[in-house]
Amino acid sequence: MTTILTYGTFDILHRGHILLLQRARALGDRLIVGLSSDEFNSGKHKTSLLNYENRKCVLESIKYVDIVIPEIDWEQKIRDIKEYKVDIFVMGDDWQGKFDFLKEHCEVIYLSRTPDISSTLIKSTL
Numbered sequence: 802m803t804t805i806l807t808y809g810t811f812d813i814l815h816r817g818h819i820l821l822l823q824r825a826r827a828l829g830d831r832l833i834v835g836l837s838s839d840e841f842n843s844g845k846h847k848t849s850l851l852n853y854e855n856r857k858c859v860l861e862s863i864k865y866v867d868i869v870i871p872e873i874d875w876e877q878k879i880r881d882i883k884e885y886k887v888d889i890f891v892m893g894d895d896w897q898g899k900f901d902f903l904k905e906h907c908e909v910i911y912l913s914r915t916p917d918i919s920s921t922l923i924k925s926t927l
Contacts, residue, residue: 803829806887806907808872810837811856812849817915819863824912825891826865833885834860835872882906 805825811818811834826832837845839853849856853871860869870881878900882890887907892900894911903909 802831803888804831804833804886805829805889805891806833806835806878806881806885807891808835808837808878810842810847810849811860812851814856814859819865820915821891821893821912822863822865826867828889828891828910831867832865833868833870833881833887834866835877835881836860836869837872841871841873878903879906 805828807821807825809818822832822834836853836857837847837849839849842849851859857869860866868885870885878890881887882903883906889908889910890900890903890906891910891912893914895914897911900909
Protein backbone atom coordinates (compact mmCIF):
# COMPACT_ATOMS: atom_id res chain seq x y z
CA MET A 802 0.00 0.00 0.00
CA THR A 803 1.34 3.41 -1.01
CA THR A 804 0.44 6.25 1.37
CA ILE A 805 0.36 9.88 0.24
CA LEU A 806 0.38 12.90 2.59
CA THR A 807 -0.45 16.53 1.87
CA TYR A 808 -1.26 19.58 3.99
CA GLY A 809 -3.33 22.70 3.62
CA THR A 810 -6.04 24.99 4.93
CA PHE A 811 -8.59 24.05 2.26
CA ASP A 812 -10.79 27.05 2.91
CA ILE A 813 -13.40 27.89 0.28
CA LEU A 814 -12.97 24.55 -1.44
CA HIS A 815 -12.67 24.96 -5.21
CA ARG A 816 -11.75 23.11 -8.42
CA GLY A 817 -8.02 23.59 -7.81
CA HIS A 818 -8.26 21.84 -4.43
CA ILE A 819 -10.24 18.94 -5.90
CA LEU A 820 -7.77 18.49 -8.76
CA LEU A 821 -4.82 18.56 -6.34
CA LEU A 822 -6.46 15.93 -4.12
CA GLN A 823 -7.40 13.81 -7.13
CA ARG A 824 -3.87 13.92 -8.56
CA ALA A 825 -2.31 13.24 -5.16
CA ARG A 826 -4.56 10.22 -4.55
CA ALA A 827 -3.77 8.86 -8.02
CA LEU A 828 -0.15 8.45 -6.86
CA GLY A 829 -1.07 5.72 -4.37
CA ASP A 830 -3.62 3.80 -2.35
CA ARG A 831 -4.32 6.09 0.60
CA LEU A 832 -4.40 9.88 0.87
CA ILE A 833 -3.95 11.59 4.22
CA VAL A 834 -4.69 15.31 4.44
CA GLY A 835 -3.12 17.35 7.22
CA LEU A 836 -5.67 20.11 7.71
CA SER A 837 -4.38 23.32 9.28
CA SER A 838 -6.08 23.93 12.61
CA ASP A 839 -7.62 27.32 13.36
CA GLU A 840 -4.93 27.92 16.00
CA PHE A 841 -2.11 27.04 13.58
CA ASN A 842 -3.59 29.36 10.94
CA SER A 843 -3.84 32.14 13.50
CA GLY A 844 -0.16 31.72 14.32
CA LYS A 845 0.60 32.14 10.59
CA HIS A 846 -1.59 35.29 10.55
CA LYS A 847 -3.93 33.47 8.20
CA THR A 848 -7.70 33.43 8.48
CA SER A 849 -10.28 31.13 6.96
CA LEU A 850 -13.97 31.69 6.43
CA LEU A 851 -14.82 28.20 7.67
CA ASN A 852 -13.59 26.82 10.96
CA TYR A 853 -11.60 23.60 11.29
CA GLU A 854 -14.59 21.33 11.95
CA ASN A 855 -16.43 22.61 8.86
CA ARG A 856 -13.36 22.28 6.64
CA LYS A 857 -12.68 18.78 8.01
CA CYS A 858 -16.26 17.67 7.33
CA VAL A 859 -16.02 18.87 3.73
CA LEU A 860 -12.66 17.16 3.15
CA GLU A 861 -13.87 13.88 4.65
CA SER A 862 -16.72 13.82 2.13
CA ILE A 863 -14.34 13.90 -0.85
CA LYS A 864 -13.82 10.47 -2.38
CA TYR A 865 -10.07 10.99 -2.88
CA VAL A 866 -9.43 11.65 0.81
CA ASP A 867 -9.03 8.69 3.16
CA ILE A 868 -7.97 10.35 6.42
CA VAL A 869 -7.95 13.94 7.71
CA ILE A 870 -5.58 14.79 10.56
CA PRO A 871 -5.01 18.16 12.27
CA GLU A 872 -1.95 20.20 11.33
CA ILE A 873 -0.95 21.98 14.52
CA ASP A 874 2.67 23.02 13.86
CA TRP A 875 5.33 23.16 11.16
CA GLU A 876 7.47 20.48 12.84
CA GLN A 877 4.94 17.66 12.76
CA LYS A 878 5.56 16.63 9.16
CA ILE A 879 8.40 14.22 9.94
CA ARG A 880 6.42 12.78 12.87
CA ASP A 881 3.38 12.26 10.60
CA ILE A 882 5.49 10.67 7.86
CA LYS A 883 6.85 8.16 10.35
CA GLU A 884 3.58 7.53 12.22
CA TYR A 885 1.48 6.99 9.09
CA LYS A 886 4.25 5.25 7.12
CA VAL A 887 4.05 7.81 4.32
CA ASP A 888 5.65 6.97 0.99
CA ILE A 889 5.00 10.22 -0.89
CA PHE A 890 4.65 13.79 0.38
CA VAL A 891 2.74 16.06 -2.02
CA MET A 892 2.35 19.84 -2.13
CA GLY A 893 1.44 22.42 -4.75
CA ASP A 894 4.34 23.77 -6.76
CA ASP A 895 3.98 27.17 -5.11
CA TRP A 896 5.91 25.42 -2.30
CA GLN A 897 8.63 24.15 -4.70
CA GLY A 898 11.79 23.28 -2.77
CA LYS A 899 10.39 24.22 0.66
CA PHE A 900 9.92 20.60 1.73
CA ASP A 901 12.95 18.99 0.09
CA PHE A 902 14.31 18.28 3.59
CA LEU A 903 11.66 15.53 3.79
CA LYS A 904 13.32 13.57 0.96
CA GLU A 905 15.36 11.60 3.48
CA HIS A 906 12.06 10.22 4.84
CA CYS A 907 9.92 9.78 1.70
CA GLU A 908 9.51 10.86 -1.90
CA VAL A 909 8.55 14.54 -2.29
CA ILE A 910 6.42 15.66 -5.25
CA TYR A 911 5.29 19.19 -6.10
CA LEU A 912 2.17 19.25 -8.27
CA SER A 913 1.37 22.16 -10.56
CA ARG A 914 -1.42 24.45 -9.41
CA THR A 915 -4.64 24.88 -11.32
CA PRO A 916 -4.39 28.24 -13.12
CA ASP A 917 -6.81 31.11 -12.52
CA ILE A 918 -8.25 29.80 -9.22
CA SER A 919 -7.23 30.14 -5.57
CA SER A 920 -8.85 30.77 -2.20
CA THR A 921 -7.07 34.11 -2.08
CA LEU A 922 -8.54 35.10 -5.44
CA ILE A 923 -12.02 34.04 -4.38
CA LYS A 924 -11.73 35.95 -1.07
CA SER A 925 -10.66 39.08 -2.92
CA THR A 926 -13.84 39.02 -5.00
CA LEU A 927 -16.19 38.56 -2.04
